[in-house]
Amino acid sequence: MNKKIIISVILCIVCIMSLSVKSLAYKLDTDDKSNSDEMSFYKKENRSSNKADLFKNIIKATNGKIIEYGIMAEFNNSDSREKTVNELFKKLNENNNLVKKSSSNSESYSIEFHGNSIDGNIQSTGYSNHNIVKVDIVKQDNKYSLYKLNSNLDSILKDYNTKIIYYKYIKVKIENNNINGAYNKVIKCLKDIGDSNIKTETLENGYTSTTYTGQYEKIYSAGKPVDFNFSVVHYSTGTYIIMGTPEIIETY
Template sequence: MRKKGITLLCIVLSIAIMQINIRLTSAHENLNLFDEILIQTKSKTVEYGLKTCFETQEDSKEICNYLISTLNLDNKKTILTRTENKDSYNVDFSSENANGYVEALKYKNKNLITINISNVSNENGLASLKNKVSASIGCRGKNIKYFQYLKAKVKETSENGGANNTNVINQKIIKILKFYGTENIETVNLNNGLSTMAYTRKFDEKIINNKLIDFNYAVCNYSSGKYIIIGTPEIITTY
């Protein structure tokens, strides 16, 4: 009887441990790589953006205005400027915390569409923005490519290497990337910091120097502090 009780207890404990491991694994897999870098480096988002490119057979003016409407950019707080010529149609937009454009360029018998959105925010809204843009495109686009970027300010602590030390932050990020099985990690020096390219298999990739790359980040020193700029597959904003 005692042996049965011990056996039953072991089974219950084993099931409990398995459930905990499943929850931890699931939580880890669902953790956004951008967010994990922000957490581990004690950094705060200041700006993020998304550039989306795709092909369509639809009329350039119609698709651009449809996207502006679907993305809720035709509101009273947003200034819209439209320009049109023989081969292109463009809608620039700007508001207190967001700016960008939706552009259509004629190429052969199709239109090449670019949606470029930048937001000033202290929260990482990239995942939500990408989902919103993807939903707005729906089945209207082909060969869709996404280019993401995020800029964050690093909290100045002794753990982060002090005010001017970019190496400590860089090594923290490399450690995170290696944990995810990232390959082709290469770091180069900048005038004001370090820039690293890598291949995570998580984003749209491109070939640079005969190597697959889908992740690029820089750790930079400015007069206003130390910043991390992240881009996929490479940084698409100035730094």
């Protein structure tokens, strides 16, 4: 009788231990999954918070020579078109000897300007019950000063209490005419920051691509977000890489 009791006790202990082990295993598996999800979330957050300077990375990877760069600012405004455009030109011309040419019609007022290695246009166009103002500046330069230009324009526009959208672009010339080689190097720079969803179209003289990197302010194209656009093209003067965010603002 005592022997049967002892065996029953042992079986109960074994059963309890088995259930404890299963419970612990489930907890560890749940914790591992939770930690994995947390790390995955952290990586996504880390990628979006640590922005890469794609322009700089691509120029370095392709050994490109900067030819020109530009920026366009766009915002809504309810003031007089002529007043706004003239005010902006005056601010832009404080440290430059710019030559201007103004034009107007029933829908818009604009000033086209030229100076030492700089060209641009300021335009205010009527739309519904407000005006759309665009400030477009292109600078011929071999230095990487795009963000300095952005900062200078931002300081000029700071008094306009409205949302301003910036379009930036840069054009570089590569030493050889290897279009495919240059294209592949740009793709690698994008993949290095975790971007793989790249849409490419073939041109007569090269390639043009769009993608969403999560690094810049986005626009939508065919219902999908886009924040980076680049083209690798060949002309009689050489082979160039043209990059823009969220899209290229100049013709190519």
